[in-house]
Amino acid sequence: MKKGFTMTWSEWQVPPFISSVFFILGVLTLYWVTFTWLETWCHRRHVAIADDVLNAWYGVIYMLVFVFSMQTPILGRAIAWEFMNFQLIAVIFCAYFLNIHISGYFFPPIVLAYMVFNGSLRYWQSWGYAITLVAFFLVMNWIRVKFHDQRHAWLVYMGVGVAFGGVMWLWMKLKFHFSWATFQQEWLYLVIFELLLYAYVNMLTHDGELKVRLSRLASHDTLTQTQNFSAYTSAMKFLFRESSRTDQPLSMIMFDIDHFKQVNDTYGHSAGDAVLQQVAATVKSVLTNTDSKLKLYRTGGEEFNILLPNYDLSRTSQIATAIFEAVNRLTVTVGTQEIRVSLSIGVSTMLTADASPMDFYNRVDQNLYYAKQHGRKQITVA
Known part of the structure; x- marks a missing residue:
């Protein structure tokens, strides 16, 4: 046994x-x-x-x-x-x-x-x-x-x-x-x-x-302490899928810093970095005071995005206006130089016709492009 x-x-x-x-x-x-x-x-x-x-x-x-x-x-x-x-x-x-x-x-x-x-x-x-x-x-x-x-x-x-x-x-x-x-x-x-x-x-x-x-x-993003493009892509996929499933609104704000290349060429890249940091800090402050759950993503050199789940176009436009006004009052001091900053902003909301996150992104990007092509320092909502 x-x-x-x-x-x-x-x-x-x-x-x-x-x-x-x-x-x-x-x-x-x-x-x-x-x-x-x-x-x-x-x-x-x-x-x-x-x-x-x-x-x-x-x-x-x-x-x-x-x-x-x-x-x-x-x-x-x-x-x-x-x-x-x-x-x-x-x-x-x-x-x-x-x-x-x-x-x-x-x-x-x-x-x-x-x-x-x-x-x-x-x-x-x-x-x-x-x-x-x-x-x-x-x-x-x-x-x-x-x-x-x-x-x-x-x-x-x-x-x-x-x-x-x-x-x-x-x-x-x-x-x-x-x-x-x-x-x-x-x-x-x-x-x-x-x-x-x-x-x-x-x-x-x-x-x-x-x-x-x-x-x-x-x-x-280590420079601006915002979320980066990878984080944006992940969040966008999730929020787009959830919005499609629940039929809840999803909006986006996209903005560029006006004449940013000129800032780098005139004052140097360290001044450009300072502008990016202070703009990001200003925008994050607006978001914190409005809705602490909203996140700022740096998706390009001077391009930033904000995803707004459960926000319709009207409420999103109000936040975009608050960001626009806060940054337009901003003066970045670098050494003895004072640099005035302004933004061009595109705003849109997700549509049932959007088959993918890229469809949504492209429409917001077109609105931003329109604002830049028509004089900058303005908001395009569509």
Whole structure:
């Protein structure tokens, strides 16, 4: 008869501590992979949810599922303390690394729900543990904000983790009456887990920040800090498809800086860069005051576009006029030179006859061309 396949210490010769390390790292890796997928999915579908909000809700739900599922098999048993280090790591991960802030009135129902689930309402030690755990979460939040950017942040992190970990394991010893040797061993394991967690998450975070910077470079114009042509193309395809599907209006503003080549030839390219930057900043200010969801795209040398989902031609014309007037009042100072700026603007809205985004784009471009050919410094709406 074949021997059954088992994953035990006697068969694999792997200490429980080593398997615990790999288990925790696996849980955290799964979190990052699934969150990255969810974040990408939301971005591609232009879901109106901030990354921080998504991170907070997903992080809390993920860790609550993790903690409750870990505790379920040992409910009411004398070894109900065995997975406490996993729970503490989950708390540290949410409070410190995800920087999730929970309002005070959420703590009582969460704590009560867990204590009812765990059958520990009648134990005074459990109440002491719960209060200490809430304080641990809040202190981890606080040191994250206060010390995160400082060189000795990891020392503060470890100091808080070691101190609170010792107190919480003391509560468990008082409740379950295990030996001091077990207490010291579990506390030491927690300290090692905290160190590994800090190193591992910092590695992932560094990699994530690098990806964010690369992604921003791929979708942003570094000179004007606007979205670039690639971002415009992606947004245009999505918004055109959504407008066709929902029959909601989609409008566009396209503008050029008048006589921009002359600015470069007369004052130099650094002056031209200054003009581009200040025009972009002025237009973004108008958009922010009007509708913070609207984005400015630099689609050419001195050409910019604005896509306006759910805006009809009348409302779009009002925004174009506000941009036109704001830039016409703009004077760019370069050294001792003062450069006056004006715009030519084309405005249109998507039509049912538009078979593709390019049909829509070409019509707006024709309106801009008309404004430039008929004296510049004007708006053409059609």
